Amino acid sequence: IEEPLIFEMGQPGRCGVDLPEPSKVKDRLNGLKRAGEIGLPGLSEPQVVQHYTRLSQKNYAIDMGVYPLGSCTMKHNPRINEKVARLPGIGDLHPLQPVSTVQGALELIDRLAHWLKTLTGMPAVAMSPAAGAHGEMCGMMAIAAALEARGERAKRRVVLAPESAHGTNPATAAALGFTVKPIPANDRGRVDLTALKAALGPDVAAIMLTNPNTCGLFETEIVEISRAVHEAGAFFYCDGANFNAIVGRVRPGDLGVDCMHINLHKTFSTPHGGGGPGAGPVVLSAALAPYAPYPWIVKDDGDTWRVAEDGAAVDGKPLGRLKAFHGQMGMFTRALSYIMSHGADGLKQAAEDAVLSANYVMASLQDVMTPAFEGPCMHEALFDDSFLKDTGVSTLDFAKAMIDEGYHPMTMYFPLVVHGAMLIEPTESQAKEDLDLFVGALRALAERAKSGTAAEDFKAAPRFAPRRRLDETLAARKPVLRWRPSNNPPEGDPMKQAAE
Amino acid sequence: IEEPLIFEMGQPGRCGVDLPEPSKVKDRLNGLKRAGEIGLPGLSEPQVVQHYTRLSQKNYAIDMGVYPLGSCTMKHNPRINEKVARLPGIGDLHPLQPVSTVQGALELIDRLAHWLKTLTGMPAVAMSPAAGAHGEMCGMMAIAAALEARGERAKRRVVLAPESAHGTNPATAAALGFTVKPIPANDRGRVDLTALKAALGPDVAAIMLTNPNTCGLFETEIVEISRAVHEAGAFFYCDGANFNAIVGRVRPGDLGVDCMHINLHKTFSTPHGGGGPGAGPVVLSAALAPYAPYPWIVKDDGDTWRVAEDGAAVDGKPLGRLKAFHGQMGMFTRALSYIMSHGADGLKQAAEDAVLSANYVMASLQDVMTPAFEGPCMHEALFDDSFLKDTGVSTLDFAKAMIDEGYHPMTMYFPLVVHGAMLIEPTESQAKEDLDLFVGALRALAERAKSGTAAEDFKAAPRFAPRRRLDETLAARKPVLRWRPSNNPPEGDPMKQAAE
Amino acid sequence: MRYLPLTPTDRSDMLAAVGAKSVDELFKDVPASARLPGKVAGLPDHLGELEVERAFQAYAAKNVSPSTAPFFIGAGAYRHHVPSTVDYMIQRGEFLTSYTPYQPEITQGTLQYLFEFQTQVSLLTGMEVANASMYDGSTAASEAVLMANRITRRTKALLSGGLHPHYRAIIETTAHWQGYSAVSAKADAEGLEELIAKVDKETSCVVVQNPSFFGHVRDFTKLAAACHAAGALLIVVVTEVVSLGLIKPPGEMGADIVVCEGQSIGNGLGFGGPYVGLFATRDKYVRQMPGRLVGETVDADGKRGFVLTLSTREQHIRREKATSNICTNAGLCALAFTVHLTLLGEAGFRRLAELNHAKASELADRVAALPGVKLLNDSFFNEFTLRLPKPAAPVVEALAEHRILAGVPVSRLIPDDPSVENLLLLAATETATEAGLAPLIAGLKEVL
């Protein structure tokens, strides 16, 4: 049975809620009462439950098995985090309640801030960014603010970023008016230090670097890099997307980082939720701390907290405001729950297990697939597509064939610097037995691909998924971005049949 | 991927909880400390979540679509009921807290009791039975108690029950030492009043009757029946399994019923939960009320409630105790939430919609399938298998073929009095569009069966389910009722492959 | 009405299809005298979800939640911490809104977890086989006696004075109405009862509890031998299943049937229900066992699968010849049990039991040191009995006024025995804290 759209299920006279009759009042809408139908469909509660239950069953999820999506870190999402986030007195607080009535909430934020600062070895953290990219914006604004304070903002217009950087890095820098200059990688998958040094000059504002980098490797010369950057008068922005590989074992502050955003959903397991919400607190070095955006949660004497909501109220030069209210509180709660559940010992162990699992996958597959770089890797195993050469099977085909084996594909074609890249991140959450099954499935696929006779099969994959391959070109060429009554439902539409 | 058993997933050194180190104490176990391993497997929390999530995906459920299981009443299970049952101060109360600390809980039970009494038109209700069958036991014990009080218990040893009765009816009566005498049905699917009258005599203790009956029909002569039963000095036990068809429209008390259990999970939508828990309060006539089992929730003056936990404390002759504590409180909460959400108006409308839906299904299928009796039916449409005659397709095959169409089969081979019975209960929870799709699927199956060429296909169904037909004979002949280390997992077992 | 998908238009279309003028026509088989003219009188109309939620919040506000008060109550229901994963799992619609697995092809989820549950229960109790759960421990105990009567073809059950008074009352009630005999020993607060001498050739079974209602831990090996010598069965009841993580299981003492209240694992207190009854026995008695059983088999493709089996014992097949009239089990509560126990595993379950024992030991030492208070137990698991210098019921009430939930006065469950009037049952689980203990001790000092 195909699942109709809610707009194809609705009938007038149906409603999924019961609300009391409003008392009759003269409306005070300045004559602007809405005229005519909105066009929302009417469904009963049972239909709503069935619709979304059936939709959910068309998704793959961490709760179902291995989800080896490199760079995305699909680790286990503990349910206690969901529970505490919903506690009355936490989940239901209004952000503008009198500060005296939210002392526990402010303490909670401050406690998470303490963990983030301590784990990174950094003196300050800006909590309000809503996601990783937002955190990047925050961090780069802080760098701009520091340059402005130094009177160098007009002079330093260049941001250096490795070719392998996440797309957000150049996008952020460009939005702030910086010119992005790519730095090549060396043949070991790391930043080419010589090229970097050559690029550094009085026009450089910052370097944006991911570490461990997007190839899943630790930047071995990171200390030299940060020294060179600082000597050139520039700042070191670290993309914290991969902090999960080293959390509890390495403090970015010890590497000379000036600022780093932390994707709470990657490192600290707040749920991905089909694409959000995230949260992207940014830790800041002493040089950047004064520029943190408000609100600042400030602890006064006597164990009371206050919210400093403008520059006048704090001891600094805040760069401004980035988000309404205090940031993604719901994600803070979940992340703190995860952090307290792990503790300093468990976070370290989790990072080690993630790295060990990635190396185990790489070691188990290196004879049939082609690792892009020599190991040890960190939390991700990166392969290129040379093992598929002349097989007629592409990275895309290989990924889609994994779906028929019951797995979510790995990240494909990222990082861009590796041809036909396949980036596998097993995380610390999978049992060895499950990794073995996963490795077995990939080995079988690789061998089948190399047999040279299976290209057709690979191109036809997936066959056992809710949908076969979708026509993305059609979607982009003639965008249908919403339902309209005039939309022609495709052939075989159930609601049409029902009407007959 | 096949789902292993937890015993095949466990490893020493794994645990899904973190508990603090106990303080060292000298044990006071009378030298009876457990020696050796228990044999429980060790799994981590992520494995546990994945295991049960994947298991759940092998189930069909109301939340997924039409679940037309006659006599079982698979209606929508609202989530607000789950929510209120878990409120602190309700879900977490200990049954033996001081009565002064559970006044709200007692009031809640009393409020539900009030609804049940008013909806049935009966003066009393015993709340403690744990399920329908338990309620039957309670009701029949109350009848025995009343007979004992009259000095007639030794004399009245016969219980009459229609041939079409639920199996629990004779099982309950027999357990209490009664002899069960079956009453035949007439060709209209109702109790044969003449046969009944003939069977009534001074040896009859009670009649056990389901109304609407298991053929989904209202007993048209119910008033005459109850009059005849009472005139013969016997009691009228009504099996309330089908109360959902008439709730809010007909009060069993008006029909002369002496006692009736109410399956809260059928009529009032507490979740079936894969087979329980249920709750089976029993409403009682004035003649039986004094014999209700304790505990009795008694309202004293001044709006306080107390729990009368033995005969001495109440104004009656309780038959004894049937369950520890106060009954299935969690189910009471859910049922009351459902009842308050519907109200007197909504309960009536729900019963009407359930009956209308069943009649609609019957009318829509009567030309291709064979209704067992003439309509109107109540909440269930009953078909026999004569439309399958000479097709080589059995009721079982037909039911299994429904699975491949995406539906849970109807109840089959019950009631026993109808050959190859198919009992369809759509309930009030399905949209007309969904009923139309369901009817369309059944029509197509019926036509395919009658084509005479599809018997093989039907025998092979289901093919698109998590399992094909299971060998029940093997299961019963060589019972394997638990896992043991020596169990040979079947071929293709994933854990075995992983180990290789 | 948010729950009803049929619209007025749907209804008239459907009536037309049926060929009825109104829905009243569909109810024409109801005798005129019983047809209500309108809605049932005296009841309110439907409420929105907000109003319903408020009504239940108001009920809740009239109770004292154990999460807000020092808490030391047991007596057959125990407060444990249930991991959030458990409740999350049982709320998945595929489990919550599924029926008894009569169609095994599309209910393998339920069937497999019940098979796992049966295995877990067998292991915990040290028995060979277990069923797929009963309503609760108390009703399961009654079913166990009936089963023993069937096996031995005798009708006299001997009930220990250490058996939970509610369990005893249920067995006695059933005995009375089903026509067999249940002989109860007197309350055994000291844990010194000896039943061996009472076992005779009429005895179908002896029912004991371990730890006993009063908390004593006993060895029933000799009693089992005496039962077997007399042709009777030994039924062991366990109301605190966590104790099996630390105490020798009944199976190793020679029990023939073991019945447990499984609430402690996975299930909240819930004011007394629904709980989950565990029921285990020897292989040779399996066909006399009540309740559902799941067995392993294969499907048409030879793949492992699970089905309900041996249902020839059950009422829907056997009718008046069934082993029991039981139909429902405690499916969802059994799921909660098995998910929690799977999370615990061998190491966690043992650790949990140790924690309970340690906390109760600390509590026992501290209350026993109070003047005039006597600890009656040499042995206990997580609950024990105190003799107070005055009646226990008013003490408990007085502490309740200070929002301290200080155990159960034995007289509440045994109201007719003056010898228990001063006895107080106190329990401590892993959820006990110093923040709860201190007010209890202070409160007891004040009111004693």
Next chain:
Amino acid sequence: MRYLPLTPTDRSDMLAAVGAKSVDELFKDVPASARLPGKVAGLPDHLGELEVERAFQAYAAKNVSPSTAPFFIGAGAYRHHVPSTVDYMIQRGEFLTSYTPYQPEITQGTLQYLFEFQTQVSLLTGMEVANASMYDGSTAASEAVLMANRITRRTKALLSGGLHPHYRAIIETTAHWQGYSAVSAKADAEGLEELIAKVDKETSCVVVQNPSFFGHVRDFTKLAAACHAAGALLIVVVTEVVSLGLIKPPGEMGADIVVCEGQSIGNGLGFGGPYVGLFATRDKYVRQMPGRLVGETVDADGKRGFVLTLSTREQHIRREKATSNICTNAGLCALAFTVHLTLLGEAGFRRLAELNHAKASELADRVAALPGVKLLNDSFFNEFTLRLPKPAAPVVEALAEHRILAGVPVSRLIPDDPSVENLLLLAATETATEAGLAPLIAGLKEVL
């Protein structure tokens, strides 16, 4: 560690397979100076779930939950009743623990609900097209200005004095660092502001809010026309999306971009986040729109399906040429929004809006009758502004001490403008009751 499935044996087996002696070897690329000798210092070790839950209960206990107090706070975040079905659905693991739907074959669930969400947002706002959600309303407003700048190739945004001060601050912050101009009008407490005269040929966009921060309901049709005549765009912000059930939508007033805070539908207050930003525009601007978009297409078998589309706007493809650096959306909050709105439907959503307006009208009448209190609004939806006879902040603090949550003093959001010192914003939704209203009125009488 309950979350880590690898056992010590697994770890040594895996190290052997990798060919490493210890896990330290795998970290050998970390410079020696940055290698920590052990755990990070100064942080505690792991805790069990019971301890974690207790810690959060302790945080919660230090706050005043709106469910326990009279509550009249709005100012950009609104307390509504969310049906239990909503939270139940978003907690299904298949939604909760799934990633961005980059593999459409196995994420049709997410893709279809986002497509439905986009349609709902288009309908509510009266616009042609909407994206799959933004972080929240405040950041979406800032993105809208950037989009207008791209479309008009101008850099001067004009901000209404009725715009939420946080939104204004974010746009100003972004303007400062991204190098464009944001000109803010002064706070418009009376709702009389006229911006038409300020629109000129440099103006890229005018940003207004409806109802305004102070609660006024305005018609922007003429402003839209003026903007279009000058080559500028009109951006309309809605912070209370429920108002769209009763008020003429921005699309019908000629808005070019509509940005809403969607929190009111499906999402709890959550102390300010995560919320969900709605973002709608005209078809012709779709390729300049930030954020994710889901489009309809067909699969290899010709069946309808959904995919992320037009991603050539996005950073992971376009990098430094992207329309925005945004990567994440508010997927799960968008799901909550769409499930709640689907439950409401046409009839329920309109009724909800009417209820809010009726409750706020009653509140307005009653507080306006208090001596010395002046209602500044001729028009409002569910929130309005009062001028008190004294500064509002201490009044609110005084009522908080009585556990009455009595609105927001405007000075909290606009601290630098003495003219707003006595202004108080009050909101009432469908959750308001007489039981909350009476203490508020009594409290205000007392402290004023």
